[in-house]
Amino acid sequence: xxxxxxxxxxxxxxxxxxxxxxxxxxxxxxxxxxxxxxxxxxxxxxxxxxxxxxxxxxxxxxxxxxxxxxxxxxxxxxxxxxxxxxxxxxxxxxxxxxxxxxxxxxxxxxxxxxxxxxxxxxxxxxxxxxxxxxxxxxxxxxxx
Amino acid sequence: xxxxxxxxxxxxxxxxxxxxxxxxxxxxxxxxxxxxxxxxxxxxxxxxxxxxxxxxxxxxxxxxxxxxxxxxxxxxxxxxxxxxxxxxxxxxxxxxxxxxxxxxxxxxxxxxxxxxxxxxxxxxxxxxxxxxxxxxxxxxxxxxxxxxxxxxxxxxxxxxxxxxxxxxxxxxxxxxxxxxxxxxxxxxxxxxxxxxxxxxxxxxxxxxxxxxxxxxxxxxxxxxxxxxxxxxxxxxxxxxxxxxxxxxxxxxxxxxxxxxxxxxxxxxxxxxxxxxxxxxxxxxxxxxxxxxxxxxxxxxxxxxxxxxxxxxxxxxxxxxxxxxxxxxxxxxxxxxxxxxxxxxxxxxxxxxxxxxxxxxxxxxxxxxxxxxxxxxxxxxxxxxxxxxxxxxxxxxxxxxxxxxxxxxxxxxxxxxxxxxxxxxxxxxxxxxxxxxxxxxxxxxxxxxxxxxxxxxxxxxxxxxxxxxxxxxxxxxxxxxxxxxxxxxxxxxxxxxxxxxxxxxxxxxxxxxxxxxxxxxxxxxxxxxxxxxxxxxxxxxxxxxxxxxxxxxxxxx
Numbered sequence: 001x002x003x004x005x006x007x008x009x010x011x012x013x014x015x016x017x018x019x020x021x022x023x024x025x026x027x028x029x030x031x032x033x034x035x036x037x038x039x040x041x042x043x044x045x046x047x048x049x050x051x052x053x054x055x056x057x058x059x060x061x062x063x064x065x066x067x068x069x070x071x072x073x074x075x076x077x078x079x080x081x082x083x084x085x086x087x088x089x090x091x092x093x094x095x096x097x098x099x100x101x102x103x104x105x106x107x108x109x110x111x112x113x114x115x116x117x118x119x120x121x122x123x124x125x126x127x128x129x130x131x132x133x134x135x136x137x138x139x140x141x142x143x144x
Numbered sequence: 145x146x147x148x149x150x151x152x153x154x155x156x157x158x159x160x161x162x163x164x165x166x167x168x169x170x171x172x173x174x175x176x177x178x179x180x181x182x183x184x185x186x187x188x189x190x191x192x193x194x195x196x197x198x199x200x201x202x203x204x205x206x207x208x209x210x211x212x213x214x215x216x217x218x219x220x221x222x223x224x225x226x227x228x229x230x231x232x233x234x235x236x237x238x239x240x241x242x243x244x245x246x247x248x249x250x251x252x253x254x255x256x257x258x259x260x261x262x263x264x265x266x267x268x269x270x271x272x273x274x275x276x277x278x279x280x281x282x283x284x285x286x287x288x289x290x291x292x293x294x295x296x297x298x299x300x301x302x303x304x305x306x307x308x309x310x311x312x313x314x315x316x317x318x319x320x321x322x323x324x325x326x327x328x329x330x331x332x333x334x335x336x337x338x339x340x341x342x343x344x345x346x347x348x349x350x351x352x353x354x355x356x357x358x359x360x361x362x363x364x365x366x367x368x369x370x371x372x373x374x375x376x377x378x379x380x381x382x383x384x385x386x387x388x389x390x391x392x393x394x395x396x397x398x399x400x401x402x403x404x405x406x407x408x409x410x411x412x413x414x415x416x417x418x419x420x421x422x423x424x425x426x427x428x429x430x431x432x433x434x435x436x437x438x439x440x441x442x443x444x445x446x447x448x449x450x451x452x453x454x455x456x457x458x459x460x461x462x463x464x465x466x467x468x469x470x471x472x473x474x475x476x477x478x479x480x481x482x483x484x485x486x487x488x489x490x491x492x493x494x495x496x497x498x499x500x501x502x503x504x505x506x507x508x509x510x511x512x513x514x515x516x517x518x519x520x521x522x523x524x525x526x527x528x529x530x531x532x533x534x535x536x537x538x539x540x541x542x543x544x545x546x547x548x549x550x551x552x553x554x555x556x557x558x559x560x561x562x563x564x565x566x567x568x569x570x571x572x573x574x575x576x577x578x579x580x581x582x583x584x585x586x587x588x589x590x591x592x593x594x595x596x597x598x599x600x601x602x603x604x605x606x607x608x609x610x611x612x613x614x615x616x617x618x619x620x621x622x623x624x625x626x627x628x629x630x631x632x633x634x635x636x637x638x639x640x641x642x643x644x645x646x647x648x649x650x651x652x653x654x655x656x657x658x659x660x661x662x663x664x665x666x667x668x669x670x671x672x673x674x675x676x677x678x679x680x681x682x683x684x685x686x687x688x689x690x691x692x693x694x695x696x697x698x699x700x
Contacts, residue, residue, distance in 0.1 A: 029674030030667045036580040062237045070386040083367030092229045100237035104424045
């Protein structure tokens with residue numbers, strides 16, 4: 001977070017209309033290409049760094065234990081001191097889902113920090129009524 | 145046609161107190177729906193886009209956890225051993241992928257339904273229709289598992305044979321749906337989540353405690369039991385090979401990210417930040433059940449063996465599929481807990497099945513009434529005609545689901561997994577590429593979706609239909625699949641492992657070979673990734689429309 005210069009902070013006053021005014025830095029996000037493999041803005045680059053690193057960890061936590069079990073069944077099925085679980089059973093039934101939850105919390109916190117770094121306040125959204133005619137009846141009315 | 149399996153060990157008789165519990169529960173859903181009723185479409189479909197973190201997390205949990213989670217999961221772990229864990233992994237860890245790649249971006253796109261997204265993003269009524277058809281198919285396959293779960297639990301509570309029981313329970317559900325609609329759906333979902341998680345955890349804790357298996361943490365204390373349960377429960381890859389394990393987990397993960405009724409939860413929140421946090425909360429609330437489910441399976445298998453004196457796994461005379469499917473209720477019954485308590489556990493299963501079926505039927509009826517009928521067949525459809533078509537869809541689907549559930553081809557959890565591999569093959573690549581690569585175009589999407597549908601449908605015809613259709617059975621012979629090698633690598637339950645990458649490749653290749661999408665569409669995608677906050681009721685299309693000075697592009 002130390003990267004922010006005072007000037008950046010001043011720029012970061014939010015325009016809640018999300019419209020054409022340059023909200024922070026001088027990036028017009030509608031003019032920058034969206035490509036998962038070629039981030040085109042500093043924000044996207046930072047965001048993708050978090051996404052990819054947490055994704056790799058996730059893949060290891062989720063598919064690692066079961067793959068190791070297939071490769072080295074002897075090593076993975078040893079009984080653990082913890083309540084007598086076989087190692088593979090514990091890592092898959094408890095480790096993988098819990099690991100995903102922890103990574104989800106970590107990702108979301110990093111993502112919040114990223115918002116802060118770029119001076120974005122996502123809670124500054126307007127809570128206005130929808131513009132007239134936006135909620136077309138065609139979408140619903142099934143059980144009305 | 146064979147007689148459907150019954151859970152013989154289940155105490156089938158009419159039970160007054162459990163029946164009252166079930167009726168009170170249904171009545172409370174109606175009352176809550178009435179109190180929190182909404183009048184406009186915005187409120188009906190996306191709850192005014194004002195739902196908070198925890199509440200939306202609970203709604204995600206209730207919407208998500210069906211009879212497959214409540215009953216089927218423990219059944220799979222009990223009957224399929226280590227392979228059953230693929231379902232636990234697949235049905236939970238997928239939320240992480242949803243979180244990092246889709247949730248917030250979908251919120252920024254800001255439409256109403258999955259076909260809406262596909263239709264608007266790819267500017268194509270045909271793509272919208274394909275997405276609507278897929279949605280319908282998913283709802284149908286998914287609901288069969290629910291109907292079977294309701295039938296089995298209904299047997300325990302009301303004591304009828306399974307066929308009349310399925311008919312009765314599905315009639316009640318369809319009637320309930322007609323009465324309640326999506327009234328106060330999100331409020332109801334939070335209540336439904338509370339009922340189902342309390343009932344399930346009460347079951348696990350009380351069974352574990354009363355039988356001396358566990359004290360305060362049954363979620364891991366069941367480990368001590370594993371050595372007694374035999375190889376079938378924990379040894380890796382004895383029931384199914386490594387490939388199928390991975391294929392199943394992969395399909396369930398991408399399926400999670402492609403399910404229309406899951407994605408719609410992210411349209412209901414206040415901001416994209418809430419979309420992210422509610423996804424985390426949703427995963428936590430789901431894990432409360434998924435941590436405990438293998439414990440219940442272990443208790444159930446052990447109790448089954450002590451009570452019946454037979455191994456749950458003997459090739460002949462072991463636990464039947466139907467018994468596996470109700471192992472959660474059976475475990476409570478075998479533990480000699482009072483009838484009202486077993487009834488409570490059963491009622492939780494009913495809440496889970498009804499909540500999800502209601503959500504699926506609403507999704508299906510809107511897909512038919514709005515995305516297929518109004519968009520394609522009769523653009524001038526009146527509100528009244530749409531309501532009629534929507535109701536007709538619910539009734540028609542209810543009938544079809546009921547009949548299919550009489551003789552289902554697989555366990556509850558497996559049936560639901562078929563729907564996941566469909567969502568993961570056809571819809572997930574459209575959501576993912578649609579949001580992350582702005583050059584994905586209409587032709588690419590159409591080619592990809594058609595291929596995805598083909599892969600899934602041929603896989604079902606290959607391995608599932610032969611047990612229904614005599615002519616196909618004759619071709620299939622012993623192995624039960626027409627083309628065994630196809631069944632081995634593209635099994636219906638894990639079709640996405642091959643299918644999803646193929647659909648990705650074809651969609652990308654066709655998009656590259658054909659003209660790029662219009663700038664307005666690209667800007668919509670960019671808006672989904674822009675960090676700048678946008679209005680609570682704004683959609684990406686609105687922002688792009690404002691920016692270019694024109695109207696919103698092809699808003700429905």
